[in-house]
Amino acid sequence: MGDKKPSGTGAGVSNPDRNNAIFTTDELKHAFYDMVLIRRFEERAGQLYGMGLIGGFCHLYIGQEAVVVGVQMELKQGDKLITSYRDHGQMLAAGMDPRGVMAELTGREGGYSRGKGGSMHMFSREKNFYGGHGIVGAQVALGIGLAFANKYRGTDEVSIAYFGEGASNQGQVYESFNLAALHKLPCVFVIENNHYGMGTSVERASASKELWRNGEPWGIPGRKVDGMDVEAVRQAAREAVEYCREGKGPFLLEMATYRYRGHSMSDPAKYRPRSEVDEMRKNHDPIDRVRRELLTLGVEEAELKALEDKVKAIVADAADFAQSSPEPDPSELWTDVLVEG
Numbered sequence: 001m002g003d004k005k006p007s008g009t010g011a012g013v014s015n016p017d018r019n020n021a022i023f024t025t026d027e028l029k030h031a032f033y034d035m036v037l038i039r040r041f042e043e044r045a046g047q048l049y050g051m052g053l054i055g056g057f058c059h060l061y062i063g064q065e066a067v068v069v070g071v072q073m074e075l076k077q078g079d080k081l082i083t084s085y086r087d088h089g090q091m092l093a094a095g096m097d098p099r100g101v102m103a104e105l106t107g108r109e110g111g112y113s114r115g116k117g118g119s120m121h122m123f124s125r126e127k128n129f130y131g132g133h134g135i136v137g138a139q140v141a142l143g144i145g146l147a148f149a150n151k152y153r154g155t156d157e158v159s160i161a162y163f164g165e166g167a168s169n170q171g172q173v174y175e176s177f178n179l180a181a182l183h184k185l186p187c188v189f190v191i192e193n194n195h196y197g198m199g200t201s202v203e204r205a206s207a208s209k210e211l212w213r214n215g216e217p218w219g220i221p222g223r224k225v226d227g228m229d230v231e232a233v234r235q236a237a238r239e240a241v242e243y244c245r246e247g248k249g250p251f252l253l254e255m256a257t258y259r260y261r262g263h264s265m266s267d268p269a270k271y272r273p274r275s276e277v278d279e280m281r282k283n284h285d286p287i288d289r290v291r292r293e294l295l296t297l298g299v300e301e302a303e304l305k306a307l308e309d310k311v312k313a314i315v316a317d318a319a320d321f322a323q324s325s326p327e328p329d330p331s332e333l334w335t336d337v338l339v340e341g
Contacts, residue, residue: 022235025297031073031230032290033307035065038089039287040315041098045088045105049265053323054105056118057134061089063260066286067192068093070233071160074241078155080128080146082139083162085120086192086259087132090162094127098314102322110325114332137163137170140189144180147187147250158186158244165254166197168211177250181218186244188237189215189252192227194259199271212254220252227255228284258284 023031042060049058061068064086072093075081083090091101096112104111104122112122120134130146133139143161150157167173168191180187191211195202208214212222221243225236233255240251258280262269269277291304 022231022238025294025299027073028290028294028297029299029303029307031066031069031234032287032294032304033311034069034072034093035230035287035290036308037098037311037314038065038069038092040311041092041102041318042088044315044319045102046261046265048102048106048319048322054119055107056120057085058105058119058265059086059263060259060261060265061086063280063286064192064194064227064257065089066230066233066289067190067227067255067257068162070230071188071190071237073234074237075158075160078128078150078157079160079241080130080150080157081160081162082130082143082146083132084136084139084164084167085132085134086164087119087122090132091122091124091127091129094124094129096124096127096129098318099321102318103325106322106325107327108322108325109328109332110321114335115328116332116336137167137173139163140167140170140173140176143189144176144185144187144250147180147185147244148183150186151183156186156245156247158188158241160188160190162190162192164197165191165193165195165202165206165211166200168193168214169206169208174214177215177218177220177252180250181215181220184247184249186247187250188240188244189220189250191252191254192257193254194257196259196263196272198263199267199269201271210254212252215250215252220250222252222254224254224256227257228280228286228289230286230290 038061042062046060048054068089081090088101100112104113104117105119107115109115112124120132123131140161140163143159147159193211197205212224215222223236226232236253240253243251260277
């Protein structure tokens with residue numbers, strides 16, 4: 001990756017030098033566990049959606065797990081994150097309770113927004129998760145607001161603003177780049193480039209083919225990262241977060257990743273060949289990559305199976321809770337409308 005303190009505004013694809021030991025074996029097991037939790041949670045959410053127990057939209061994070069897990073491992077208490085509607089992975093990586101997340105998806109009282117918000121309106125002040133947002137690109141402006149609050153309070157906390165490549169050319173994104181650079185706000189912009197904005201390939205939708213360079217007009221350094229490699233993600237996130245904590249301003253990361261499912265549960269994804277998805281699953285899956293590395297490091301298959309069994313039980317419990325939790329009381333319609341002065 002080169003010098004940890006970037007000069008200029010760009011660099012090539014970031015990949016970790018395996019000799020630098022970006023992960024200890026225990027940390028790699030932790031990453032494996034978190035990615036498996038997100039994968040299995042999303043698979044169960046898809047099942048509940050198919051059963052009619054989750055209404056509205058449901059955007060799954062399957063395939064992109066390495067991005068949020070790698071970034072989250074470089075954050076500390078007080079750092080804040082905000083994202084778009086493909087948000088369940090961010091919630092779980094931030095430590096939100098799978099029970100509360102799944103119950104919100106099913107619109108039950110036990111959900112994080114007491115069943116009123118669903119997938120796109122779920123928050124946790126405790127975990128510094130400031131929501132998944134349904135307006136494309138709008139969360140980026142809120143993300144720099146969180147970064148401004150950090151700077152105003154004199155902390156070294158950072159804000160992580162996730163958005164997709166489909167939002168990368170939105171006007172408010174460039175306005176946010178300008179303000180963040182102007183005021184040297186501690187914000188890491190993370191483009192989760194899964195190559196398809198709804199059903200349109202980024203190759204057809206963006207004149208800029210190097211999204212990591214989109215911040216150059218404002219002097220924002222950028223990196224392109226293999227978003228299917230949790231170690232590459234963590235190393236790039238370390239550089240970006242350190243840059244922000246040192247008061248140098250924002251940093252832009254483009255994560256080259258891939259979603260295995262459609263844009264949402266209602267999308268049959270016929271705009272891409274099945275062979276493309278199969279190739280990514282077979283040769284680039286982020287969980288399989290970590291599994292192979294752990295086995296190479298001498299971790300027993302039985303230990304990995306035990307971690308997977310633990311995840312299976314947690315997800316089953318979350319699904320049971322989401323179905324057994326009562327419907328919200330009608331009085332909830334009138335709460336959380338105004339904040340008392």
